[in-house]
Amino acid sequence: MKKIFAFLLCVAMLTLCFVGCGETADENKGNADDTTVADDTTVADDTTAADDTNKVIKMATNAAFPPYEYKEGDAFVGIDVEIATAIAKKLGYTLEIVDMEFDSIITSVQQGEVDFGMAGMTVTDERLLEVDFTSSYATGVQSVIVVDGSDIASLDDLAGKKIGVQLGTTGDIYASGDYGEDNVTKYGKGADAVIALKGGDVSAVIIDNEPAKAFVAQNEGLKILDTEYAIEDYAIAVKKGNTQLLDDINKALEDLTADGTIDAIIAKFIKAE
Numbered sequence: 001m002k003k004i005f006a007f008l009l010c011v012a013m014l015t016l017c018f019v020g021c022g023e024t025a026d027e028n029k030g031n032a033d034d035t036t037v038a039d040d041t042t043v044a045d046d047t048t049a050a051d052d053t054n055k056v057i058k059m060a061t062n063a064a065f066p067p068y069e070y071k072e073g074d075a076f077v078g079i080d081v082e083i084a085t086a087i088a089k090k091l092g093y094t095l096e097i098v099d100m101e102f103d104s105i106i107t108s109v110q111q112g113e114v115d116f117g118m119a120g121m122t123v124t125d126e127r128l129l130e131v132d133f134t135s136s137y138a139t140g141v142q143s144v145i146v147v148d149g150s151d152i153a154s155l156d157d158l159a160g161k162k163i164g165v166q167l168g169t170t171g172d173i174y175a176s177g178d179y180g181e182d183n184v185t186k187y188g189k190g191a192d193a194v195i196a197l198k199g200g201d202v203s204a205v206i207i208d209n210e211p212a213k214a215f216v217a218q219n220e221g222l223k224i225l226d227t228e229y230a231i232e233d234y235a236i237a238v239k240k241g242n243t244q245l246l247d248d249i250n251k252a253l254e255d256l257t258a259d260g261t262i263d264a265i266i267a268k269f270i271k272a273e
């Protein structure tokens, strides 16, 4: 009887040992899983290693606004594109451009989908309630495009006329305020407003002066009125409260202004008259 008891005890201990061993193996498996997690850490390490090369900074723009941002084939080109590339490089990032409707840029910055918005964007009091702006890097002037031989020769002549603008731009905001929403037709792109002008759907287009010059150069029979509707500052929009990025970009802009980079980029795209 004692022997049987001793035998049973042995079996019980062996069983315990197996279970125990099993548990250890399971723990090892657990460790193996941890190793997989550690692989992720390797990915994290890569990210660290990539700090100088692969860290991406995202810019929202509307690449239909020459000479600030437009496309040549699949490539984004223009003043803003080159300045943003120079800023990103200075800050140790690779620039990624996200092309969208002009109207969506501020929301996209506010929601953190992109790091900043740069699109020949004018600093206005209303926008300052929604985003923070860096120091200004360029000046813009709202201009009026009409067809050759138009009876519109001054801003006063615009009263009661159909005006085309790009949706959500300052041209849209000012024209809607001064001449009435009913007289303003809003297009997704400035170029579409220009097509409407050529087709007689609108009698004038209000848009920033440099794109205005580019559109007039690309299209026969158009001219820019010798009048300045509004003078504005262009700046880069960042999410409200993102003071680190704001300060970093401002410092980069300061350096790029001091060493002549900004002037050189602007001169490359805007030939002195």
Ligand code: ARG
Pocket (backbone or CB within 6 Å): 061, 062, 063, 064, 065, 069, 102, 119, 120, 121, 122, 123, 140, 166, 168, 169, 170, 171, 208
């Ligand atoms: N300066 C004007 C504004 O801020 C027009 C900018 C339009 N820019 C563009 N990429 N479509 O409202």
